[in-house]
Amino acid sequence: MPTLVSHPDEVKVVSRRFGQGAADIDKYVELDGYKAVQEAIAKGPEWIINEMKASGLRGRGGAGFPTGMKWSFVPKQSEKPKYVLVNGDESEPGTCKDHVLFLHDPHSVIEGTMIAGLAIGSKLGFIYLRGEYRYLLKIVEKAVADAYAKGFLGKNIFGTGVDFDVITQTGAGAYEVGEESALMESLEGKRGVPRIKPPFPAVVGLYGGPTVINNAETIANAPHILLMGGEAYAKLGSERNGGTRLFGISGHVERPGVYELPMGYSLRKAIYDVAGGIKDGKKLKAIVPGGSSCPVMLPEEIDVGLDFDQMGKAGTMLGSGGIVVLDETVSIVEFALRTIAFYQHESCGWCIPCREGTDWIKKTLTRVYNGGGNKKDVDNVQYLAENMLGRTFCPLGDAAAMPTIAFVKKFRKEFEDYIAGNKAGTPIITVEQLVGAH
């Protein structure tokens, strides 16, 4: 069972009910639950979207798209029904924040789904959880059933004449389904391969209807924003990055865990204060700041604020908020190889640059790691990765290419040393181990 952690620098908004038994509907209601949605019904879509825009909330799945703007893109009039789709297919390596959210506050996700539905004029929302999260799906299913029993979901909710339904859905194991268009394919009972865009989901989405797709944490923020007001929420964060965010800090730190920190909080403080510094007094070697697809950072680069813009300026991404910390013992060649092995395994095969690129990078790095690399391999890896960038339907190709390029650029000498026969770091896996399962 995930342990809850806490630190004085945390600002608890989306996590404020964690550890208080709020999976129980009565407890949730006692803690201001289902108030925001009733206010939303009374005040209407325009008010909701204005508050969401004022909040500066940006997508917590990783792309950082402004949520209020996304909701406003959905056409008011539509012949086809509109849908809300909540992405709980959390699969980005290093990311486990939605895990804690579903466990401790499932009703906030349901209430957020309802609010999004009201904002865009939809009567049906889907909450999609990855297949591995079965015990969390049970928790969400119970929460949905309890909400129906109270008359918060279904026909004539809260006696207001408004109808809204929620359907929960399980995946069955696929990283790619976390991409929004692949998620819609999966929910339509198909292989989870991406769709070409445009048209964007806001216009042609699930079952061909206009669809808003948001990450579970993004959606769970909506009730809090309406309760405290968009402007107050925005002020918690940094410029153009409203509010707070769940950061999952993992790897070689003393106190790994999911912490809610204001947007713009110092990465250095997050590692050294909040997470207690590097495990066993070792030295920091590298940071993968927002899930495995984000370009790696060096120890001298960590004086940066954790928000979408500052991390972008620093040449990396805020991503999914999963900060993975590597100490001095890690072999970057091995880590890069493990990372690309993941993407090679998860590439759905739809687009050739991604399918072939991930495979060739893995093959080449395997050779380098195994001591049989040749001098051109480092350049070849970079060349392959650069040729994947921007050439695929969905961002999986980019997600594989970007970290690879950064590993090679920032730790080039380590790769060259491997080829020359000098292995830096303390390798954990053998090539046989790696190739055995992938």
Place this chain on the structure above:
Amino acid sequence: MSEIANTIFSPELAARFDKLVTIYPLRRSALVPMLLYAQDEVGYVSDAVIAEIAERIGLLELDVRNVLSYYSMLRTKPAGKYNVQVCTNISCMLRGGYEILDHCKHKLGIGHKETTSDGVFSLEEVECIGACCWAPAIQINYDFHDDLTPEKVDVLFQMYRDGQGKDVK
């Protein structure tokens, strides 16, 4: 009474499937959950499972096979009663995931995607399971176990052998 005569599923699951195909705007949306829930009951996605699900939704068996081959949790061969899934992705790797995997292999005497001769355990190396902050972590069927050491794994295996393990479905 199930909508399908001679259903291969338990009455409870058949009733659940009868309803499941009706709740979505399109019946086909029930496909992925049905495959997984059927696997939970039958142990794997057998030919009979594929045939019945295809009939329930109104698809060709080929369509069902096409979808099922995409999802990594779905299997077309039996596994052990308890499927031990060891995460070795980056966060787990940094905190001993490979050590846990090696220990499981040694302890159970089986490799990746193999099953013990008594049919109790099977073993699988899996990608990130979303327990990064509590690494290293494994799942036994749907139950998460985190912050593991080889010693804790031994205790877990004994618990499951003794029938004391939690079997979330």
